[in-house]
Amino acid sequence: MFYLFLSKVFKGFDFLKSTLVANSCLFFPQIWFRALGKNCCFQGFPRFGYAFRDIRVGNNCSFGIGIFLNCGADGYINIGNFVSLNDYTYISSLYGVEIGDNSRIAEFVSIRDNDHAYADPETLIRNQGFQGAKIKIGSDVWIGRGVFIGKGVEIGNGAVIGANSVVTKSIPPFAVAVGVPAKVIKYRQKKSNESIMQCLEVT
Ligand SMILES: CC(C)(COP(=O)(O)OP(=O)(O)OC[C@H]1O[C@@H](n2cnc3c(N)ncnc32)[C@H](O)[C@@H]1OP(=O)(O)O)[C@@H](O)C(=O)NCCC(=O)NCCS
Secondary structure, three states: OHHHHHHHHHHHHHHHHHHHHHHHHHHHHHHHOOOOOOOOOEEOOEEOOOOOOOOOOOOOOOOOOOOEEEEOOOOEEEEEOEEOOOOOOEEEEOEEEEEOOOOOOOOEEEOOEEEOOOOOOOOOOHHHHHHEOOOEOOOOOOOOOOOEEOOOOOEOOEEEEEEOOOEEEEEEOEEEEOOOEEEEEEOOOOOOOHHHHHHHOOO
């Protein structure tokens, strides 16, 4: 009876806490970020692994639903201006994740700068800590749906990563990379002066 009473009381607190959190997201989204730029739009407010970590977001960014930002004490997440993060994207940072201006991140993308350390077979994996390195995604990068980006990867400005790719090595600027593991299949080509003139004439 007593435990039932206590559980009801604490349920009440939980309800109060979640109501406060929900309303703070609606009315004061800034308090959840170290920096949050102007004109950012949230279809759903992100979930955070830990509150009040070093997460910075620039101006004019858009967030889909179900986004999870999991930032450890020594990690950071820096998102530039005009970045879109689509539904169910997951960013986990113990070392640092940077996303440049104008980049497009499609749905179900997982960006993780750390792995479980697992080398010692006689110790539980959960007791071996983590290992990893910063991830840097440049400007005007397009990441297709379902992509995984692992520790230490740098993706150059203007690169495109095909849907469902697993990126374990850095990708040069303007490359189009696909597959598991992701390999460069081509580079985005600059239009010749002649075709640029044709485009200008049509428009
Ligand atoms: C990467 C991508 C942009 C390439 O498009 P494209 O320039 O039109 O290239 P193509 O379709 O001609 O594909 C070139 C080759 O790569 C292969 N390929 C393309 N995308 C691939 C992928 N995601 N995984 C594996 N291989 C892929 C094609 O099969 C083709 O192989 P082939 O030369 O042996 O026939 C596109 O395939 C893609 O993955 N788009 C992402 C879509 C998405 O996630 N949208 C989310 C909304 S933001």
